[in-house]
Amino acid sequence: MEKTAMEETDPNRLATFGGGCFWCIEAIFRKLNGVERVLSGYSGGDLENPSYRQVCTGETGHAEVIQVSFDPEKVSYEELLEVFWKIHDPTTKNRQGNDVGSQYRSVIFYHSEDQKKLAEYYKSKLEAEGIWNRPIVTEIKAFTAFWPAETYHQDYYENNSSNGYCAVVIKPKIEKFKELFKDRLRDF
Secondary structure, rough: OOOOOOOOOHHHHEEEEEEHHHHHHHHHHEOOOOOOEEEEEEEOOOOOOOOHHHHOOOOOOOOOEEEEOOOOOOOOHHHHHHHHHHOOOOOOOEEOEEOOOHHEEEEEOOHHHHHHHHHHHHHHHHHHHHOOOOOOEEEEEEEOOEEEOOOHHHHHHHHOOOOOHHHHHHHHHHHHHHHHHHHEEEOO
């Protein structure tokens, strides 16, 4: 399998984020204008082409992430970062809500030095603003590889919206996103 399932090779058109369960953040980023494609998968670990079952052990070092292909003419990397910071809790180490383990950590895998600088800048800015009562624990690391998750994880919310997890956890996050970013929603 290729290291990235995205056809895009321009690092200025790719973003890779981990912010808890990939089902949640995938569903949100799909609704953002300028986002061309979102894939759920795994990044940051040592094992090549890991399975969901392997990543769930917490022993592979991977995080559940999304990889986003975007049009910088319609949405900037800075705007993607803004969405990322606002849709999850970047102060909980290896946890988002009831999802616990290193695979659920908050992480930005940058694809270029510009992305690294922007991610570090925004992290420092948010720390200085004191928005959260705890320090931000989001990791900022160089992108090395992305392994797409199994097919049943892709478009999970769209395909399973009546599922209990989707209704109780994902739907409220999507509603919050729609309220915060109503001027940036994709036209469907």
